[in-house]
Amino acid sequence: MSKMNLLNWLKEGQVVIPTVLLREYKAMKLNEYELVLLLQMIAFIEKGNEFPTPAELSSSMTISNSECSDILRKLIQKGFIEIKDGFTSDGIRYEKYSIELLWEKCVEHFILQQKREEANAIQREEI
Amino acid sequence: MSKMNLLNWLKEGQVVIPTVLLREYKAMKLNEYELVLLLQMIAFIEKGNEFPTPAELSSSMTISNSECSDILRKLIQKGFIEIKDGFTSDGIRYEKYSIELLWEKCVEHFILQQKREEANAIQREEI
Amino acid sequence: MSKMNLLNWLKEGQVVIPTVLLREYKAMKLNEYELVLLLQMIAFIEKGNEFPTPAELSSSMTISNSECSDILRKLIQKGFIEIKDGFTSDGIRYEKYSIELLWEKCVEHFILQQKREEANAIQREEI
Amino acid sequence: MSKMNLLNWLKEGQVVIPTVLLREYKAMKLNEYELVLLLQMIAFIEKGNEFPTPAELSSSMTISNSECSDILRKLIQKGFIEIKDGFTSDGIRYEKYSIELLWEKCVEHFILQQKREEANAIQREEI
Numbered sequence: 001m002s003k004m005n006l007l008n009w010l011k012e013g014q015v016v017i018p019t020v021l022l023r024e025y026k027a028m029k030l031n032e033y034e035l036v037l038l039l040q041m042i043a044f045i046e047k048g049n050e051f052p053t054p055a056e057l058s059s060s061m062t063i064s065n066s067e068c069s070d071i072l073r074k075l076i077q078k079g080f081i082e083i084k085d086g087f088t089s090d091g092i093r094y095e096k097y098s099i100e101l102l103w104e105k106c107v108e109h110f111i112l113q114q115k116r117e118e119a120n121a122i123q124r125e126e127i
Numbered sequence: 128m129s130k131m132n133l134l135n136w137l138k139e140g141q142v143v144i145p146t147v148l149l150r151e152y153k154a155m156k157l158n159e160y161e162l163v164l165l166l167q168m169i170a171f172i173e174k175g176n177e178f179p180t181p182a183e184l185s186s187s188m189t190i191s192n193s194e195c196s197d198i199l200r201k202l203i204q205k206g207f208i209e210i211k212d213g214f215t216s217d218g219i220r221y222e223k224y225s226i227e228l229l230w231e232k233c234v235e236h237f238i239l240q241q242k243r244e245e246a247n248a249i250q251r252e253e254i
Numbered sequence: 255m256s257k258m259n260l261l262n263w264l265k266e267g268q269v270v271i272p273t274v275l276l277r278e279y280k281a282m283k284l285n286e287y288e289l290v291l292l293l294q295m296i297a298f299i300e301k302g303n304e305f306p307t308p309a310e311l312s313s314s315m316t317i318s319n320s321e322c323s324d325i326l327r328k329l330i331q332k333g334f335i336e337i338k339d340g341f342t343s344d345g346i347r348y349e350k351y352s353i354e355l356l357w358e359k360c361v362e363h364f365i366l367q368q369k370r371e372e373a374n375a376i377q378r379e380e381i
Numbered sequence: 382m383s384k385m386n387l388l389n390w391l392k393e394g395q396v397v398i399p400t401v402l403l404r405e406y407k408a409m410k411l412n413e414y415e416l417v418l419l420l421q422m423i424a425f426i427e428k429g430n431e432f433p434t435p436a437e438l439s440s441s442m443t444i445s446n447s448e449c450s451d452i453l454r455k456l457i458q459k460g461f462i463e464i465k466d467g468f469t470s471d472g473i474r475y476e477k478y479s480i481e482l483l484w485e486k487c488v489e490h491f492i493l494q495q496k497r498e499e500a501n502a503i504q505r506e507e508i
Contacts, residue, residue, distance in 0.1 A: 090344030129256040217471030
């Protein structure tokens with residue numbers, strides 16, 4: 001029983017979040033609901049479900065199904081996620097979420113932040 | 128420059144969240160603000176700051192300093208985090224947050240969930 | 255360029271290893287070559303290649319293709335990995351590695367170790 | 382019991398390895414023993430022991446105490462790790478390992494590899 005619990009815990013897996021995302025999401029114009037929704041999406045994708053429904057995504061959140069749909073629409077509009085087409089080996093078309101744009105924005109904010117810190121360091125030296 | 132950016136990104140590190148926490152936080156009576164605050168706390172602790180201030184914790188969040196203090200108080204009352212005493216090698220007392228209780232609750236919910244699924248599986252077999 | 259480097263680094267991903275595996279692999283009768291081969295396999299599986307060839311697995315290691323095949327055979331014999339069948343949506347059979355047995359052994363050793371430590375603690379109290 | 386096992390497993394933590402290190406260590410002139418020793422060192426550092434002894438590092442490995450000392454010496458000579466001085470709050474000097482140079486070399490190899498792939502891609506287009 002104990003062994004099964006531990007194995008099942010391991011099977012659930014984990015989500016690895018760059019600390020930069022936790023520090024920059026506000027600057028990236030994301031709020032806490034949007035951030036957690038994105039974390040839920042990452043967890044689903046990592047377990048092989050690349051196109052979780054609003055019902056699946058919101059089932060572990062304090063928001064409703066339709067609020068979840070609204071957030072998804074906004075995340076697409078604001079360019080954090082995309083829906084991409086794929087084709088199975090037997091030619092059936094399917095849709096999946098891509099979060100590449102999220103990482104792109106995150107990296108952009110990180111590089112910007114780095115430049116700002118460098119500029120500050122130079123300014124301090126001059127004074 | 129490119130190399131420095133990458134090294135600085137690596138230095139920022141990452142937070143590893145068990146998927147179970149993402150799935151069970153609502154059942155654990157946590158909301159999205161509380162969850163993200165706990166993730167911020169984990170990130171601070173992992174970087175060696177074991178007693179981040181409300182100002183530090185809220186600086187990357189969409190909530191104010193005083194809202195952050197309120198949430199911290201609630202998290203302590205509801206038994207998710209504790210403040211613990213420590214002593215430095217030269218005998219100076221310091222305080223730090225402990226999130227052991229969070230993992231305890233998370234594991235309890237996971238084991239409960241496992242039992243429920245087993246019971247359901249048995250019931251389905253009987254029908 | 256800098257942004258692309260960082261994004262490409264992120265795309266490469268990471269492998270999350272329970273510290274217990276690093277501490278118990280010798281007790282589990284694995285050596286360093288076998289451990290690293292298993293880590294390579296985990297990395298390939300996480301990137302979607304569930305049946306990496308000996309050539310792929312050994313390409314980043316100091317061992318030859320055929321030494322790699324030998325180690326794979328031994329890992330299967332000793333019950334650390336299995337080859338499992340799968341079927342694509344259009345009914346084509348494929349093979350993939352499963353490392354569930356590795357985690358099972360790892361968890362068994364961990365629980366055993368825990369019991370041993372408890373027994374030692376009780377013995378110390380009695381003295 | 383089951384709950385304690387799971388909590389203890391969580392307490393042991395995990396080591397997050399960039400996939401790039403697994404792919405590039407041979408190119409970085411590291412062998413499997415050196416790689417695993419570095420992983421052991423990372424695990425010790427993350428648990429707060431910043432200057433593990435050869436006995437501690439080798440205890441989970443198939444190598445002897447003195448072989449471990451030899452590898453440590455080589456890793457320092459080849460510039461993968463450094464011993465750094467620190468001072469506690471009450472002025473006592475202590476030593477700790479730094480693995481920053483490891484990440485520096487890893488990032489250098491990654492950027493080199495990226496350039497090589499770009500060059501290949503351009504060459505292919507020209508043909």
